[in-house]
Amino acid sequence: MQDEIKTSRRSFVLNGAVAALAASMWPMRDLLAQGTSGSDSLTITYSSDVPSWDPTALTVPIAQSLYAAVFDSPLRYSRDLKLEPMQITSWKWLDETKQRLAITLHDGIKFHDGSPLTMNDVKWSLLERPAKDKKLAVGGMFPTLKDVEISSPTQGVLVYRQPTPTAPIFLGFLAAFILPRDYIQKVGMDAFLQKPVGAGPYRVVQYQRGSRLVLEAFDGYWGAKPKIKNVVFLFTPEASSRVALVESHRADLGADLPIRETERLGKVAGLTTHIYPISTMYMIKVPSYVKPFDNDNVRKALHLAIDKNALSRALYAGKAPVLSIVATTHSPAYIPGYVFPYNPKEAMELLKKEGYSASHPLKIRLLTTNGAFPNDFDMARVLVSMWKKVGVETDVEVTTTAKSIELSHNQKITGLVLYNWANATGDPDNGVGRILDPRLRFAMWRDMALAGRIDKLFTEVDEAKRIAGYQSLLKDSSENSWVIPLLQGVATIGYNSKLDVPLQGNGYISPRLYSWKA
Structure with a gap:
């Protein structure tokens, strides 16, 4: 009898949480229904929205999963935290004092507006813009960077005012994102923040602050195309609501779940969970x-x-x-x-x-x-x-x-x-x-x-x-x-067992790497 009471109470809490969330997101009904409708859609319940659509402004770890999907990064860390090529295909120190770092961009990178990403954008994003706006976090990532010598649209040298042996690691770290200089100078930063344009694997289709983010795979992306075309992030601050969405399969994946609930959901048929060090x-x-x-x-x-x-x-x-x-x-x-x-x-x-x-x-x-x-x-x-x-x-x-x-x-x-x-x-x-x-x-x-x-x-x-x-x-x-x-x-994650989810050593959610199992 006691077990029945516990089960009934859990069902009541679950149904109540889902109902409350659905009521507060009435326009989301169709998108929520997409979550398990096919191999080209994914619904993620996520704990936090981005503080701003300027990814160079602040170093907020929880926002990096969203920023990486839209903007990409010059370099990236692999799932076992090894530095790997991304937008930058190669990097090499030209001097023993490690003050001149030669970099080569991947040829053919495009922003979501169709314009090319070049060394001009690199120089503007990492040096010129933060030099004018000292509040930008990206400036703190590259405090000794004094020049970017450009030899071609895809080649240049980052010049540092003193030995900076760890410079490459920050090209794959928080706030090190390359923004479209010409687009921002044309429309203004306020317009960019309303309609962000990046060079990542996904472009922003729809955004409602504090509610949801709808992404679509970018056809012009230079790298491996995501196997899942449509991704919806539901911003769900309440942990109990994230649990309810995952358990009811209204969301295909949920992050930052409570430890005990993660263990419990792992015993539910059709769900897979992990608690793993990051x-x-x-x-x-x-x-x-x-x-x-x-x-x-x-x-x-x-x-x-x-x-x-x-x-x-x-x-x-x-x-x-x-x-x-x-x-x-x-x-x-x-x-x-x-x-x-x-x-x-x-x-x-x-x-x-x-x-x-x-x-x-x-x-x-x-x-x-x-x-x-x-x-x-x-x-x-x-x-x-x-x-x-x-x-x-x-x-x-x-x-x-x-x-x-x-x-x-x-x-x-x-x-x-x-x-x-x-x-x-x-x-x-x-x-x-x-x-x-x-x-x-x-x-x-x-x-x-x-x-x-x-x-x-x-x-x-x-x-x-x-x-x-x-x-x-x-x-x-x-x-x-x-x-x-x-x-x-540690990070916690729970998801539909039909979904293949490679875990990342930094704990980031990376839909570009996910796929539905056949």
């Missing part, structure tokens, strides 16, 4: 300017008190790899065999040295999001419990990622921050090199002594020395708990 890191960012986090023993005690294996088992079905440094497993600077211990006894001893005890507990604040990444708020609650066992009382404050970044920019953070750091490149320059750079606005551990150390690594042209230097910095960071690594992030 190139993001869950960590605790530590503000050096907030007491008592300037105390070495306090920081180390907080770190020692965390049972990271228990976090993974309890919150991520054991699928989230434990991290002892802020580098993901199999990334270039990962240190195999290095383990930061879980030792609550030592944590209590360190706190005792600083005058804290059960009768005089250490009191701290932890800022966390609720829904920004899987089980973030639950993780905060578990951390509170673990710290309580060693004599730490924690006040949890729910915030947003945007708010915590704003507070960080102004050095107004009031406590530790539970954070999800996305590094689709896997390179330490874009990981610990940015997390600990005290000059960056989002930095929380602001130790100016680290600036020179990071600068040397940024310009180190010997790859072995560069990686060894970053490994040393990573180890020092953990030993001193300047930032507290927790787990490698």
Whole structure:
């Protein structure tokens, strides 16, 4: 009887969620019905819309799946995070100091308006436009780029003002998209944002902010043609609604599903689900300017008190790899065999040295999001419990990622921050090199002594020395708990079992790679 009650309740919730969503999207009925109607259509329920149709303006990981479908990228990372050709077919350093990078574009790339993509568009997108608008995130991706020498429509040299050995990785990273210079200068940026034109495998057919995005395969695309012609993204912020759409087959694929629901849906006939590690890191960012986090023993005690294996088992079905440094497993600077211990006894001893005890507990604040990444708020609650066992009382404050970044920019953070750091490149320059750079606005551990150390690594042209230097910095960071690594992030996905879905190491949704099984 109890099972029947649970089943009835689940059916009620499912039907109610679908009905509510369908009612709010009445014009979508026909598109929703397309989801399983044939091999040329795909309906995806997705958690977030793009913040803007200028893909170079902001570095928002959740938007990259949409941007990549419409705009493509100069280079890309393979499913196992290896840098591969894309719009750029070849790249080569012309000098030993790695300041002159020769690139060749694929011949015949067209924007969706039919105009060719050339080196003029590359120069305008990566150099000229961000030089005029300092707020564009793409400028931060190429801070040392000083010129683009053009020798032909498809060939040029990126010139850097100082050694920049990691320059190629940013040609496949956030915000590095090539926009149509002539089209934007003709119609204006406002018109472009209303009707975006890219050079990707899909073109925008219809867009309703916060509701849906309808894409169609672009006939003039230079690369392999997508096997699925029509793709509809339904923007569905509520996780329960995404689950309902997938379970009812109103959507063929859903991303960012709750862990427990992902496990449950995997047992439903006709559905396939995955919980898999990706190139993001869950960590605790530590503000050096907030007491008592300037105390070495306090920081180390907080770190020692965390049972990271228990976090993974309890919150991520054991699928989230434990991290002892802020580098993901199999990334270039990962240190195999290095383990930061879980030792609550030592944590209590360190706190005792600083005058804290059960009768005089250490009191701290932890800022966390609720829904920004899987089980973030639950993780905060578990951390509170673990710290309580060693004599730490924690006040949890729910915030947003945007708010915590704003507070960080102004050095107004009031406590530790539970954070999800996305590094689709896997390179330490874009990981610990940015997390600990005290000059960056989002930095929380602001130790100016680290600036020179990071600068040397940024310009180190010997790859072995560069990686060894970053490994040393990573180890020092953990030993001193300047930032507290927790787990490698995971992605969740559920989809119709008739759909072939190659998983990506960065967690992106890539309809260009999907196909319906015969």
